[in-house]
Amino acid sequence: MSLKPAAEGLRTHLFHIIFESNTPAAKSFDIALIVAILAGTAAIMLDSVPAYHQRFAALFGYVEWTLTVVFTLELAARIYCLERPSLYLKSFYGLVDIVAILPAWLVLIIPGSQGLVIVRLLRVLRIFRILRLMEFVGEAQLLMDAIRRSIRQILLFFVSILMVVTLFAALMYTIEPAEAGFSSIPRSVYWAIVSMTTVGYGDIVPVTALGQAITVLLMLLGYSIIAVPTGVFSAQVIRSIRADRYSDEACPGCGHDRHEKGAYYCLLCGTWLDEYSEDPRQAEEVEDDAPSPKG
Numbered sequence: 001m002s003l004k005p006a007a008e009g010l011r012t013h014l015f016h017i018i019f020e021s022n023t024p025a026a027k028s029f030d031i032a033l034i035v036a037i038l039a040g041t042a043a044i045m046l047d048s049v050p051a052y053h054q055r056f057a058a059l060f061g062y063v064e065w066t067l068t069v070v071f072t073l074e075l076a077a078r079i080y081c082l083e084r085p086s087l088y089l090k091s092f093y094g095l096v097d098i099v100a101i102l103p104a105w106l107v108l109i110i111p112g113s114q115g116l117v118i119v120r121l122l123r124v125l126r127i128f129r130i131l132r133l134m135e136f137v138g139e140a141q142l143l144m145d146a147i148r149r150s151i152r153q154i155l156l157f158f159v160s161i162l163m164v165v166t167l168f169a170a171l172m173y174t175i176e177p178a179e180a181g182f183s184s185i186p187r188s189v190y191w192a193i194v195s196m197t198t199v200g201y202g203d204i205v206p207v208t209a210l211g212q213a214i215t216v217l218l219m220l221l222g223y224s225i226i227a228v229p230t231g232v233f234s235a236q237v238i239r240s241i242r243a244d245r246y247s248d249e250a251c252p253g254c255g256h257d258r259h260e261k262g263a264y265y266c267l268l269c270g271t272w273l274d275e276y277s278e279d280p281r282q283a284e285e286v287e288d289d290a291p292s293p294k295g
Contacts, residue, residue, distance in 0.1 A: 011080065011081045012081075012252075014077055014080065014081040015081040015082070015250070015252055017029050018074075018077060018078055018081060019078075019081075019250035019252075019255050020250055033074070036067055036070060036071075039063065039067065040063070040064065040067040040071075043060050043063045043064055043067075044060075044064070046060065047060040047064075064104070065104070068101055068104045068105070071097070071100060071101050072101050072105075074097075075097045075098070075101065078097070078255065081252075082252065082253060082254060082255055083252055083253040083254075083271060084253040084254050084269050084271070085254075087253070087254035087255075087268065087269055088254050088255045091254075091255075091256075150232050150235075153232045154229055154232060157228055157229055157232070161196075161225065164196075164221070164225075165189055165192040165193055165196060166185075166189060166192075168188075168192045168196075168214065168218050169185055169186075169188035169189040169191065169192045170185055170188070171214060172188050172191065172192070172206065172211055172214060172215075173185050173187075173188040175206075175208060175210055175211050175214070176188075176206050176207065176208060176211045177207070177208075180204065180205065180206060180207045180211075181203065181204030181205070182204065182206075187204070188204075190204070191204040192218065195215055195218050195219055195222070196218055196219070196221065196222035196225070197222060197226075198219055198222055198223065251266035251268070251269065251271050251273060252271060252273070253266055253269045253270075253271030254266065254268055254269045254271065256268045256269070
């Protein structure tokens, strides 16, 4: 057996384990990676507690460096089994993978880089990798699709809320005295948001009868407004369930795992999705380059 077919077989095997989720090995890999991410994040959070840092600093350091090596090897494996790794490294989760391991190596490589200690807190971004892994779950995929569908409506909703909050804040700034806490419009915006969400900290309270009446109106308006994004998102979830036409087939070129069912080529990089068969475009190119028979 030549080395090239063996290497291609290893790349294909690693690709199915790392990027796919329909085999026991791939599911075990995803679960192990989630556990490692949660363990690393928990270690960073506990290490920020002074009492725990004094007692278990060495243990936290051991856990962190072990996971840093593991995640570095995992990133190297992802790069190795992709045909176009540069596209993956430029993606959101590719950047998260780099940021999650880079600060630790920089502190080790660059002498006197104690100032990079604060940058190492960016390793908490590893927790975002769970979102990518959770996309392999069908129910979570429906939720992700519903969020994508409703993002414009939700943004429009927040813009409308911002306009209402600003209006009420300006009104209260005009009515209420500065001694009551309404010393500026931005300060009044803070009060309006707290009142609309019915949190009610009580640090800024209207003292005039008109201001109290406006506050009651804003609270009632807040109750009715809260239901709007919930209804929009619920409607999009129903639409996603009815239009579940996507598969989790991962692209062997860039690792993108969001394609329509029955798609032959990757939406992002155009790579042939079925790694078990030959790309017909390449076969056509071979036929076009073949010399024509002599008459």
